[in-house]
Structures are given as structure tokens and as C-alpha cells.
Amino acid sequence: MKKQNIAWIAGAAALLPFAYGMGATALIGSTGYRVMKRLPERRGIALTFDDGPNPVYTMQLLDLLKQHQIKATFFVVGQHVRDYPEVVERMHKEGHQIGIHHDNHTSSWLLTPSMLSREIKETHRAIFDISGESPTVYRPPWGFMNAATLFVTRPYQIVLWSHVFKDWKINSCEQGLLEGLRNVPADGSIILLHDDGTNRGADDRAPAHMLDKLSIYLDEAVVKGIEFVSVNKSNL
Numbered sequence: 538m539k540k541q542n543i544a545w546i547a548g549a550a551a552l553l554p555f556a557y558g559m560g561a562t563a564l565i566g567s568t569g570y571r572v573m574k575r576l577p578e579r580r581g582i583a584l585t586f587d588d589g590p591n592p593v594y595t596m597q598l599l600d601l602l603k604q605h606q607i608k609a610t611f612f613v614v615g616q617h618v619r620d621y622p623e624v625v626e627r628m629h630k631e632g633h634q635i636g637i638h639h640d641n642h643t644s645s646w647l648l649t650p651s652m653l654s655r656e657i658k659e660t661h662r663a664i665f666d667i668s669g670e671s672p673t674v675y676r677p678p679w680g681f682m683n684a685a686t687l688f689v690t691r692p693y694q695i696v697l698w699s700h701v702f703k704d705w706k707i708n709s710c711e712q713g714l715l716e717g718l719r720n721v722p723a724d725g726s727i728i729l730l731h732d733d734g735t736n737r738g739a740d741d742r743a744p745a746h747m748l749d750k751l752s753i754y755l756d757e758a759v760v761k762g763i764e765f766v767s768v769n770k771s772n773l
Contacts, residue, residue: 610634
């Protein structure tokens, strides 16, 4: 085999991981096919929370949402669902939407198609076993997708976000979260927040700081008459 052919094959092989993960994420996100970054009705604000349930912070969050009569969407980790079923049961009973994150919060870039399918199916099963309802929405951890994502997730709407504030870090919560929330327009925006801080790279107590700022924001937003909605079937 000629040296130039070997070099070409080696170069192509080196690009495969990029194309499978990062490239697929960029392509799918840019086309917008089956990916929601803003509510199609272009009204209200959707509060969405990733990485829970957490036995402490998610319960406090549910108290806060109940106080303001707000429905939200929770993208849950399957392992946490099995660990804290009572939290998910409360989510469901209080009318919140429950969507799929991953079973172990693993990046899609590290998953084969069969592994990705398992992450989703196991989380689906965990949610259904508690709520009796099948989830209809899916959010990949970090928003990372791969070349198999659209095929594997065909039954679900992929939901990303229009606004994210790095609230998994305490410094970000304290320095810019409240002002960032105040500046979110009520035109179908989808806000991404986190009710669990146990994942790698996050601060364990960041959700406590997020809840403090969210409480202030919701007090102000309700006075202003801002409408909050979940990402439900009527929006799909």
C-alpha cells in the first residue's frame, strides 16, 4: 500500500471520533431537526432542571415551585430515579413533566449506538415504573449528541435550551445567575438549571445557591405576570 494511501486512511480514522460525536452534535444542532431550543408557541418561559432527582435540593425546588404554582420539566438521571423514587413520585403527583437525561449521566460521545439506547431505555423504564407514564422528551447530558442520536431517540422530542448560566458552579450562581434570569424574555425561552451537583465538574452545594437566586427571581417574575410552562405534548 502506498504511503500516501496509508496517510489518508490514518487521517480519516483520526476524524471518525470527531464526526461521530462533536461533528454530529454541531450538525444536528444547526439543522434543528427534531431539536427544540425554544418553545414553538413563542410565549412564556419553560423552567427545566437537569441531573436530579436529589433527595434534598429537588425537594426544596418542588416546594418553591408549588409555592408559586409553577410547573416545570425535570430531565432525570435513571440511577437517581431508582435511588430516590419518592422524589420522582412527588414530581409526577404535582404535575411536573419528567423527561429522560441518561441512566448514568454519560456523554453521548463516549457511547456506541447500543450503549446510548440502553441509557435511554433504562431511564425510560425507571420513570415509567414510578409514574406510570412514558416520557416524551429527552435531553442529552451537556447537549452532546452522536451520529446515532436521531435514530435511537426517534420516539422522543430532543429538548435543548435557549439560556444556560453555568449554575453547576457556586461562583456562577453568585455572580451572574440572578441578573441572567431577569433578562430572559418570555417568548418561549427554555431555561436550563440543575437540581443536583454531584456530577463531575459540578459543585456539590451549587444547587443551594441556585435555589436562593431562583427564589428571588420567581418572586419578581410572578409580580410581573410572567407565564411559566412545562415542555409538554401540547408544545411538541
